[in-house]
Amino acid sequence: MGTVTPSGTPQPTAAIVGCGDISSLHAEALTALQIPVVGVCDVSPDRAQALAQRLGTRAYTSAQDLLAQACPSVVHVCTPHAEHVPVALEALDGGAHLLLEKPVAESVPQAQRLVEAADAAQRRGVRSGVVYQNRYNPPNRRLYELISSGALGAVHGARAAVSWHRTPEYYAARPWRGIWSQAGGGVLMNQAIHTLDLLLWLLGPATSVTGHAATHLLGEAIEVEDTAEMLLTHAGGVRSVLHATNAYPLNAPVTLEVHAELGSAVMAGDLTVQWNDGRSESVSAQGAGTGRSYWGDSHRLLIEDFYARLGDPDPFWIGIEDGAATVAAIAQVYDASPDLRGRGTISG
Numbered sequence: 173m174g175t176v177t178p179s180g181t182p183q184p185t186a187a188i189v190g191c192g193d194i195s196s197l198h199a200e201a202l203t204a205l206q207i208p209v210v211g212v213c214d215v216s217p218d219r220a221q222a223l224a225q226r227l228g229t230r231a232y233t234s235a236q237d238l239l240a241q242a243c244p245s246v247v248h249v250c251t252p253h254a255e256h257v258p259v260a261l262e263a264l265d266g267g268a269h270l271l272l273e274k275p276v277a278e279s280v281p282q283a284q285r286l287v288e289a290a291d292a293a294q295r296r297g298v299r300s301g302v303v304y305q306n307r308y309n310p311p312n313r314r315l316y317e318l319i320s321s322g323a324l325g326a327v328h329g330a331r332a333a334v335s336w337h338r339t340p341e342y343y344a345a346r347p348w349r350g351i352w353s354q355a356g357g358g359v360l361m362n363q364a365i366h367t368l369d370l371l372l373w374l375l376g377p378a379t380s381v382t383g384h385a386a387t388h389l390l391g392e393a394i395e396v397e398d399t400a401e402m403l404l405t406h407a408g409g410v411r412s413v414l415h416a417t418n419a420y421p422l423n424a425p426v427t428l429e430v431h432a433e434l435g436s437a438v439m440a441g442d443l444t445v446q447w448n449d450g451r452s453e454s455v456s457a458q459g460a461g462t463g464r465s466y467w468g469d470s471h472r473l474l475i476e477d478f479y480a481r482l483g484d485p486d487p488f489w490i491g492i493e494d495g496a497a498t499v500a501a502i503a504q505v506y507d508a509s510p511d512l513r514g515r516g517t518i519s520g
């Protein structure tokens with residue numbers, strides 16, 4: 173797996189499985205980082221071919237064939253949610269490092285299965301990482317630093333909001349996104365999961381979760397929820413609330429506020445910290461320029477870091493268990509929402 177560079181160090185190689193919308197950002201990052209892509213795969217031959225042509229590589233329609241013939245050292249999994257674990261397990265079993273798009277799985281049992289497989293693979297030197305790229309946004313990194321160093325003092329609480337616009341056409345273009353069995357959920361599982369991950373990263377694991385999910389606007393187009401609210405209690409007792417909707421008329425920047433003993437921090441694209449003693453600080457979002465900064469455009473930073481750390485003995489710092497924690501928290505909200513339509517059914 174991989175070639176050898178002129179300096180004699182092994183050059184990792186990449187493959188992308190799932191050649192839809194998000195694969196473009198992976199492809200752009202791999203090109204910019206000069207990481208050879210030895211193959212791409214999609215069950216749609218046209219999509220596989222289109223991305224293969226763009227990258228000057230070989231197209232496959234089966235992940236097994238790609239793994240057996242192209243032998244990539246890293247597999248980027250960019251498939252619909254219910255196709256994450258099957259493809260991820262194939263990659264790990266074949267000895268390839270795994271870089272997996274969110275959510276790690278469409279259900280808690282599947283996520284748990286993958287945690288176990290990734291742990292076993294880690295012991296064989298095979299790494300796994302989850303694409304929670306917003307952890308690389310400069311405002312979020314600074315906020316983490318301020319909280320973890322104690323610079324903000326004791327945290328009193330936090331709130332976050334994801335208010336986005338998704339049309340029936342968005343779901344019609346990719347029907348899996350609106351179906352429980354394939355997406356595992358709606359706005360929480362697909363969009364706000366990034367912000368939930370930030371809350372768990374910043375404030376610690378959830379010791380209790382409750383909330384409610386419903387479909388207010390898009391019920392004609394989707395089975396899954398378009399709106400939800402969550403109340404999280406984090407280890408240590410700090411509480412946070414998250415509101416998420418795809419029924420907003422526009423894609424507003426994600427907001428996340430942390431109120432603490434020595435000041436308050438408000439992230440709304442950029443970060444503004446207001447200290448109680450009158451000082452203030454701001455950190456610009458300075459996106460990597462994909463034009464989609466409202467949902468976080470740090471894919472390239474995360475991918476670069478993942479490859480840079482492949483030789484580390486330690487697991488990648490955003491692991492499958494982090495992804496499983498977000499899926500488990502979301503499942504608790506769904507379980508507390510008995511009126512969700514069609515959950516668990518297979519829709520055509």
Ligand SMILES: NC(=O)c1ccc[n+]([C@@H]2O[C@H](COP(=O)([O-])OP(=O)(O)OC[C@H]3O[C@@H](n4cnc5c(N)ncnc54)[C@H](O)[C@@H]3O)[C@@H](O)[C@H]2O)c1
Pocket residue numbers: 189190191192193194195213214215216219235250251252253255259273274275303304305346362467468
């Ligand atoms: N990190 C982010 O900010 C971000 C943003 C958008 C999407 N995503 C995630 O990326 C993933 C893909 O989303 P998308 O919007 O690109 O979806 P998409 O439907 O545009 O692309 C998915 C592709 O996977 C292919 N596919 C399905 N099953 C397959 C299989 N078994 N093997 C190979 N290919 C298969 C489909 O034919 C399709 O082309 C999802 O997990 C989504 O949540 C992440």
